[in-house]
Amino acid sequence: MRSACLTVETASWRPRPSSDVDEAHWGKNLPFATRLDRVKGLPNPAECQRATDLFLKTQWLLERGGGIVFATGTPIANTIAESWTMARYLMRDTLEELGLNRFDAWAKLFADQAVIHGKNS
Numbered sequence: 001m002r003s004a005c006l007t008v009e010t011a012s013w014r015p016r017p018s019s020d021v022d023e024a025h026w027g028k029n030l031p032f033a034t035r036l037d038r039v040k041g042l043p044n045p046a047e048c049q050r051a052t053d054l055f056l057k058t059q060w061l062l063e064r065g066g067g068i069v070f071a072t073g074t075p076i077a078n079t080i081a082e083s084w085t086m087a088r089y090l091m092r093d094t095l096e097e098l099g100l101n102r103f104d105a106w107a108k109l110f111a112d113q114a115v116i117h118g119k120n121s
Contacts, residue, residue, distance in 0.1 A: 024070035041079025
């Protein structure tokens with residue numbers, strides 16, 4: 001009687017390379033261009049190099065069929081810019097297919113512009 005076990009050596013399935021990024025929120029300062037003024041959450045230029053390094057590494061892995069897991073307790077600090085940046089890391093191809101690969105297009109779809117007048121103290 002033959003065994004029904006499947007061994008890794010004979011399986012056609014192969015694990016994909018993947019990477020886990022703990023504290024992924026430190027990559028939120030990925031630079032981008034926008035025509036919008038006064039957008040809350042725009043990248044901090046002093047921290048852009050670290051975010052760009054992470055972006056290049058994640059895209060290299062994804063282009064080769066790998067996977068990425070972002071782990072963070074604070075992925076988005078209530079800004080449209082940070083939500084778009086996280087989407088750029090994890091689903092760049094989908095953003096391009098949907099025509100949302102530019103921040104201004106993302107913001108136009110998911111945000112309303114508002115003018116807030118406040119009392120200066």
